[in-house]
Amino acid sequence: MGFLVLPEIATLTTLQPLAPPRSRERELRTVHRTPVHEGLLATMLHPLVIGLGRSGAGLHLRALAKARDAAADLFATGPPLACDTDPAARRAASDVRTVDSVSAAAELVDPESTVAHVCTPPGERVPVLTELAVHGIRRAVVEKPLATGLEDLAAVRQLTAQHGMDVVVVAHWLDSALTARLAALVRDGRLGSLRAISVAQHKPRFTRSAAGGQHPTAFDVEVPHSLGLVLGLAGPAELLDADCTDMHCDGTVLPRVGGARLSLQHRTGVRTDIASDLTAPVQERRVALEFTRGTAIGHYPISDRDDHAQLVVAGRREIFRDDALTGFVLRAYRDFHREFQQEPGQDCGQDLQRDRGHDAEFERQCEVVRLVSEAKRHCASAPAAVPGADGALAGAAAERIADHAR
Numbered sequence: 174m175g176f177l178v179l180p181e182i183a184t185l186t187t188l189q190p191l192a193p194p195r196s197r198e199r200e201l202r203t204v205h206r207t208p209v210h211e212g213l214l215a216t217m218l219h220p221l222v223i224g225l226g227r228s229g230a231g232l233h234l235r236a237l238a239k240a241r242d243a244a245a246d247l248f249a250t251g252p253p254l255a256c257d258t259d260p261a262a263r264r265a266a267s268d269v270r271t272v273d274s275v276s277a278a279a280e281l282v283d284p285e286s287t288v289a290h291v292c293t294p295p296g297e298r299v300p301v302l303t304e305l306a307v308h309g310i311r312r313a314v315v316e317k318p319l320a321t322g323l324e325d326l327a328a329v330r331q332l333t334a335q336h337g338m339d340v341v342v343v344a345h346w347l348d349s350a351l352t353a354r355l356a357a358l359v360r361d362g363r364l365g366s367l368r369a370i371s372v373a374q375h376k377p378r379f380t381r382s383a384a385g386g387q388h389p390t391a392f393d394v395e396v397p398h399s400l401g402l403v404l405g406l407a408g409p410a411e412l413l414d415a416d417c418t419d420m421h422c423d424g425t426v427l428p429r430v431g432g433a434r435l436s437l438q439h440r441t442g443v444r445t446d447i448a449s450d451l452t453a454p455v456q457e458r459r460v461a462l463e464f465t466r467g468t469a470i471g472h473y474p475i476s477d478r479d480d481h482a483q484l485v486v487a488g489r490r491e492i493f494r495d496d497a498l499t500g501f502v503l504r505a506y507r508d509f510h511r512e513f514q515q516e517p518g519q520d521c522g523q524d525l526q527r528d529r530g531h532d533a534e535f536e537r538q539c540e541v542v543r544l545v546s547e548a549k550r551h552c553a554s555a556p557a558a559v560p561g562a563d564g565a566l567a568g569a570a571a572e573r574i575a576d577h578a579r
């Protein structure tokens with residue numbers, strides 16, 4: 174895989190660092206590794222993919238295969254293990270050993286060397302992480318969003334702290350080559366100071382929304398990717414405004430999943446506007462950075478089918494390979510592996526540095542959940558915009574959104 178774009182994440186995490194409150198606990202845990210682990214030090218990491226839907230089977234297994242091609246020394250040999258409660262999903266998966274539950278998977282793995290990929294719907298985070306903790310599996314790559322509301326987030330925080338879990342949220346836009354270039358523009362001041370960011374995340378999502386699923390609003394689908402990005406580029410922010418629209422199709426109305434829009438004010442003075450239309454006829458993932466002396470426009474790859482990004486600065490367009498998810502997986506495994514191989518009592522300096530990186534990322538994803546929850550609360554307190562619908566539907570929509578903001 175000579176063309177693999179390796180992550181340039183350091184540029185982004187150093188740009189706008191967030192406090193790492195979880196480090197101390199992992200510091201203690203690392204220093205006090207027991208001799209039992211010594212026999213395992215030569216062992217490689219075992220991926221365990223939980224949930225074989227679009228994300229688990231379509232994205233993670235593929236990214237794992239590419240990451241293994243690029244760095245075989247990190248991974249145990251043999252096909253990865255995966256679990257899904259749905260027999261059809263298990264049957265459809267190839268090049269993977271499958272079981273029907275986390276506990277069945279836990280019987281087959283060494284928890285210390287296992288990295289769980291939590292690719293279940295967002296409402297399943299707490300039960301799945303709880304099961305992992307019960308079975309002693311502490312390393313996890315968790316799909317976005319980390320939680321669907323503040324109550325869930327508090328439960329996730331408590332679990333990870335209590336069991337010393339090392340959770341990395343899939344925020345692969347931060348590992349993207351395009352993001353590294355945008356961060357460099359912010360840092361080097363070539364176009365002056367950053368004034369505003371606008372993001373468009375549009376795609377038609379009728380079929381999946383009609384099928385139900387656990388994305389309660391349009392805020393939960395695409396917006397977590399861009400929120401992580403703008404917090405990384407422009408620092409901490411507060412919500413200014415938000416709204417959410419319904420999806421109308423063939424005489425059916427699906428409340429709150431048609432589109433989402435929010436505005437943020439960053440403490441650095443930068444303003445961000447994010448819009449995600451899930452009824453759009455075309456797909457687009459566009460970010461525009463407005464500086465005092467010019468504008469940079471980036472296009473993230475729209476799917477894993479063609480992972481090329483584009484950047485236009487001063488009328489000059491660059492096109493480049495940008496396999497951010499594989500870059501993200503590689504970085505996460507390198508970090509996990511470094512900690513896994515730490516000899517008991519060994520100087521933990523590098524390990525703690527890595528932990529601080531994970532903690533800062535975790536905190537940023539908690540901020541993403543907080544801002545999404547605030548946006549949902551803001552929308553719930555506004556009159557529900559359901560053209561032509563009766564009050565009962567509008568009321569149910571508002572109730573549902575308030576529920577998921579908690």
Ligand SMILES: NC(=O)c1ccc[n+]([C@@H]2O[C@H](COP(=O)([O-])OP(=O)(O)OC[C@H]3O[C@@H](n4cnc5c(N)ncnc54)[C@H](O)[C@@H]3O)[C@@H](O)[C@H]2O)c1
Pocket residue numbers: 223224225226227228229232256257258259262273274275292293294295297301316317318343386393394
């Ligand atoms: N990072 C990305 O670009 C990206 C893309 C797509 C989805 N996602 C995220 O990934 C997550 C999953 O989304 P999806 O589209 O793959 O959903 P999906 O509905 O396609 O698949 C989820 C799978 O999880 C299984 N499952 C549910 N509960 C389970 C449990 N307790 N144990 C084992 N299996 C269980 C289901 O049977 C299903 O097969 C969501 O949070 C979504 O936002 C991220």
